[in-house]
Amino acid sequence: MMAPVTIATQTAMDMRVARASVSFNVETVRDYLFAGRPNWETHKKIEDILKSDPVFDKSQSNFIGRVDAYERALAITKRLIELQRIHGWSKQERDQAAFILSEVLPIGLHNVAFEPVFLGQASSAMMLEYWDLVSNKGIQGCYLQTELGHGSNVACLETTATYIPETQEFEVHSPTLTSTKWWIGGLGKTATHGIVQAKLILPGGEDVGPHLFLVQLRSLEDHTTLPGISIGDVGPKACGGLAAMDNGYARFHHIRIPRTNMLSKFAEVTEDGRYVQPRNPKHSFGGMMYIRASMVTTAGWTIARAITIAIRYTTVRRQGERDEHGLERQVIQYPSTYYRLIPILSRAYVFIVLGRQTMKEFTIIRGHLDRGDFTKLPEVHAILCGLKVLVTSAAVRDLETARRALGGHGYSAFAGIGRLYADYLPAVTYEGDNFVLDGQVVRAAVKAYRASLSTPASPLGAHSGYIRFLKGENPKPVVDTTAWEDSDAIICLLEWRAALVLKGFVETMDELDANANQRLSKAVTDAFIAVQIGKMITGLDLLPRQEGDIIRALHHLYLLTTAEDALVDLFSTGLLHQSGDRELRLAIKHHCALLLPNAIGLTDAFSLSDWALDSALGMSDGRVYEELWRRAQFEPLNQLGTTPGYYKSLRPMLQEGQKLAKRVNSRL
Secondary structure: OOOOOOOOHHHHHHHHHHHOOOOOOOOHHHHOOOOHHHHHHHHHHHHHHHHHHHOOOOHHHOOOHHHHHHHHHHHHHHHHHHHHHHHHHOOOHHHHHHHHOOOOOOHHHHHHHHHHHHHHHHHHHHHHHHHHHHHHHOOOOOEEOOEEEEEEEEOHHHOEEEEEEEOOOEEOOOOHHHOOOEEEEOOOOOOEEOOOOOOOEEOOOOOOEEEEEEEEEEEOOOOEEOOEEEEOOOOHEEEEOOOOOOOEEEEEOOOEEEHHHEEEOOOEOOOOEEEEOOOOOOOHHHHHHHHHHHHHHHHHHHHHHHHHHHHHHHHOOOOEEEOOOOOOEHHHHHHHHHHHHHHHHHHHHHHHHHHHHHHHHHHHHHHHHHHHHHHHHHHHHHHHHHHHHHHHHHHHHHHHHHHHOOOHHHHHOOOHHHHHHHOOOOOOOOOOOHHHHHHHHHHHHHHHHHHHHOOOOOOOOOOHHHHHHHHHHOOOOOOOHHHHHHHHHHHHHHHHHHHHHHHHHHHHHHOOOOOHHHHHHHHHHHHHHHHHHHHHHHHHHHHHHHHHHHHHHHHHHHHHHHHHOHHHHHHHOOOOOHHHHHHHHHHHHHHHHHHHHHHHHHHHOOOOHHHOOOOOOOOOOOOHHHHHHHHOOOOOHHOOOOOOOOHHHHHHHHHHHHHHHHHHHHHO
């Protein structure tokens, strides 16, 4: 006699059926996402090492406070460095291990900010003295830029570094409360050294703007804070996010550092106090550009985690209407659900590949900078600003959309998306507030437009190719029902939109509306990404037909939803008329429905194991309710035999209420 089908067994069955309906080779798509089978094999090998190590156990991570979370993060950091040495991991393999763990670590800013900035800005003498310490974690670094009173406006930072020729030292000082360095990751308790962004003041009192200085913060003997420096943690963050990260503050009280501690690869102060100017005033952008370039891939994989959880859970979650077998409908089958989730899946795929391309391009540009070639710096800076704004805004929105799709259980920490959201949320404001960065994109666009008018024959850069449409070389696109099925047509439409929005911006610069910068920045960046997607689609010819077609459909869906997001611009610029928006939305629905049977396979291709994903609702076998129940048993409140505070607070309240009720009843 067959055992009765319970909800738990039904969820497992639903997951098996979903996988059985996948029409492509998951391993082929997985290898595409990892840029080749060898990269995935390295990923798997590293994950197997991490999973078997008790230091990386995740079972109690939801139940600990900040102090314990910080200590756990330090233990994880120490073990990662040990494993790197034991297994001979490269820097890339070490970074891959940190990515697999997806843990917030105090060492994070050393790896993505301190080390790259040091490598890109330090003089050869400073490299010789410090690089082995930096690269081998003999010192722990942080990057002190943001202040209590200033963040994105680097030019107005208040911290000073005044050169004193008599002693050949810089005096670093925080002159006001608002000059206190604030929000600095790793500073609160971990860092021994910091790269400090401070206004360089020459002996005659001339302020030559922000420069970078290496400052020792704590003793290498006992980790005590050095004299003249006040350091602390800034406190808990919103939504409990980044609990293990010791974001800190620091004030400097006329401390002295050697002249050689200025990061002087591009600019320096001589022994007698003369300032040697850099060949390009934006020489210091390199470190920030690296961080922004890496944020594209990070956004893609963060979205990938959330959408894997959401698609798996909505596949096995049944609610509402019943089918002919008496079963409630799978939540993902409702158009209101898949219309939200499948586009998120497309953005994960696009951002992962786009991020990989962006890092390659940045590596090339960094080589040019090292050789003193700054010709492409302004354009690349604008590209990275625009990408940072777009991908972080999209990721924050997508994480919350995915969490809501989980229904009530999405609010549980065991679901996993809430933690992702809380930890990722500051991305829209760190390394430049998104609304401020939009202005950088706009300035570059206007400059390119004016240059094209004054010198029509001059070539356009990768971020400004859309301006060619304003030279009369191409007719405006005709958008009919077939246009939404043609990726090239949508790419052309998005480029035209950028060109016309830019033209309208320039023509109304005397009286811009309040949101003009944001609209233009997004239009320009959308056009850039659309062109990159065109290149991605061409590259898919190297894949087997079935796998190429499924990824092509994802890329096309990204273009469709980008066009939907741009509808106001498309109408206002005259690129779209009458019912074009309805046809567009029907095309989006059609492509979502087309991709829906392969949704589980497309998330499986991310190769996120249950251990790495750490989500009760994202279990690969579909047994989500059993896992949710199991995890709840670890709740510390459930380990107590009595109710804490019962005798002190709850019992007296109950007794008093019962007495009052008895008195009322006695009067009746």
